[in-house]
Amino acid sequence: MNAPPLHGLHHLTAISGDAQENLDFYTGVMGMRLVKKSINQDSPDTYHLFYADAEGSPGTDLTFFPWPDAPPATPGAGKITELSLAIPEGTLPYWRDRLTEHEVAVAPEETRFGRAALPFTDPHGLKAALVEVTEERSFVPWDASPVPADRQVVGLHGVRIWERQLEPTKALLTRVMGFTKQGTEGDWHRFADAEGSSGTIVDVKVVTDRGSGRWGPGGIHHAAWRMADDEEQEQLRSLVEKVGLRPSPQIDRFWFRSVYFREPGGALFELATDGPGFGRDEDLDKLGEKLILPPWMEEKREQIEAGLPNLTHPVTS
Ligand code: ZN
Numbered sequence: 066m067n068a069p070p071l072h073g074l075h076h077l078t079a080i081s082g083d084a085q086e087n088l089d090f091y092t093g094v095m096g097m098r099l100v101k102k103s104i105n106q107d108s109p110d111t112y113h114l115f116y117a118d119a120e121g122s123p124g125t126d127l128t129f130f131p132w133p134d135a136p137p138a139t140p141g142a143g144k145i146t147e148l149s150l151a152i153p154e155g156t157l158p159y160w161r162d163r164l165t166e167h168e169v170a171v172a173p174e175e176t177r178f179g180r181a182a183l184p185f186t187d188p189h190g191l192k193a194a195l196v197e198v199t200e201e202r203s204f205v206p207w208d209a210s211p212v213p214a215d216r217q218v219v220g221l222h223g224v225r226i227w228e229r230q231l232e233p234t235k236a237l238l239t240r241v242m243g244f245t246k247q248g249t250e251g252d253w254h255r256f257a258d259a260e261g262s263s264g265t266i267v268d269v270k271v272v273t274d275r276g277s278g279r280w281g282p283g284g285i286h287h288a289a290w291r292m293a294d295d296e297e298q299e300q301l302r303s304l305v306e307k308v309g310l311r312p313s314p315q316i317d318r319f320w321f322r323s324v325y326f327r328e329p330g331g332a333l334f335e336l337a338t339d340g341p342g343f344g345r346d347e348d349l350d351k352l353g354e355k356l357i358l359p360p361w362m363e364e365k366r367e368q369i370e371a372g373l374p375n376l377t378h379p380v381t382s
């Protein structure tokens with residue numbers, strides 16, 4: 066059986082500190098739209114906040130579980146250690162100024178595989194980078210963003226993962242998941258689609274002297290990969306199982322359906338269907354305003370709402 070084609074990142078999920086501070090930063094500074102305010106379905110006393118473009122287009126969605134009371138994340142082998150977001154070509158100076166003005170910790174600009182990149186650290190210690198891209202992304206600007214439409218984050222770009230060994234992860238990516246090895250730059254081995262497109266990138270660095278690290282605020286929980294439909298997801302799920310990994314059964318997340326597994330080095334991957342999508346239970350012009358629960362949790366709404374901190378939407382215009 067052949068691997069289904071690689072469509073790139075569906076969403077990335079990270080762990081933050083205080084939910085309000087997370088909301089203020091990703092909408093008020095990064096200019097992304099809160100497209101869904103929900104709960105962690107596996108831990109309903111925790112929010113699950115989804116930031117994306119105006120419509121939650123596939124490949125634009127960065128989500129957070131706020132765990133303000135947990136000890137901070139430590140990076141380690143088998144962890145996703147950085148995520149990157151795509152910005153339009155030529156906008157990096159704007160972003161450097163904007164982040165600096167908001168007292169965000171910004172590192173010196175880098176060139177990564179020919180693209181300009183600006184690494185920064187979010188208010189809760191998350192390692193991230195903005196990367197200039199030239200390709201067309203599936204992106205709808207958000208009119209109410211504090212960032213002008215032609216400078217907004219246009220999607221997820223990629224992830225960096227630390228591993229103890231390269232080969233097992235490389236074999237999964239290239240032989241099962243449809244990635245192509247793009248080359249090596251410094252310590253980083255790049256995997257992506259055949260063109261090295263933004264949104265499909267996994268960079269792997271081998272670390273032999275590190276422990277496994279731990280999840281916590283500032284850590285990246287998982288990377289989810291786009292599946293066109295249930296059939297493609299099942300096809301890849303069975304290939305993953307065949308190489309000795311342990312994919313979960315399909316789980317209904319209401320806005321999409323998911324399968325989870327750990328890649329050979331330990332990082333958590335998800336295979337998520339494109340449909341039904343975030344517009345399923347809210348009008349596009351009201352996305353993110355109300356706490357949204359999957360229908361099977363509605364009967365506990367009052368109890369769930371009482372267990373969550375209040376969130377105020379920042380004034381973003
Ligand atoms: Zn996920």
